[in-house]
Amino acid sequence: MVFQLVRLIPKGRVCSYGVLAKAIGRPGNARQVGQAMARAGQAKTPVPAHRVVNSSGMLSGAAAFPEKDSMQQMLEKEGVPVRKNRIVDLKSYFWNPLTELENE
DNA sequence: AGTCTGACTGGAG
């Protein structure tokens, strides 16, 4: 469920655990979404887990990546400026599946 | 069943 949704996040955009949780019909399960992300690496198909941050735009999962800065590197490579382990202008890059998806 | 832990969140100081 979560992986499928995360794969829908457009390149150069990010989303938060809480919003993803709501999107899959489980508001309040933000932590479980995070746990799922921790297992994203063992998923059969690749998951852009680096596009998922917490509600403040901080790269809380950066530690789970090979290099401690790889998450930030990947984001910036996609055009998402990151400063001190957090998205500089979150609201500008935020992608809300509940709305953006329908307008698509 | 009880307890601890975690890639979370929102409010208070």
Added chain:
DNA sequence: TCTCCAGCCAGAC
């Protein structure tokens, strides 16, 4: 802007 605190839920012991 940052730190602290209390809810939150599922999984591992």
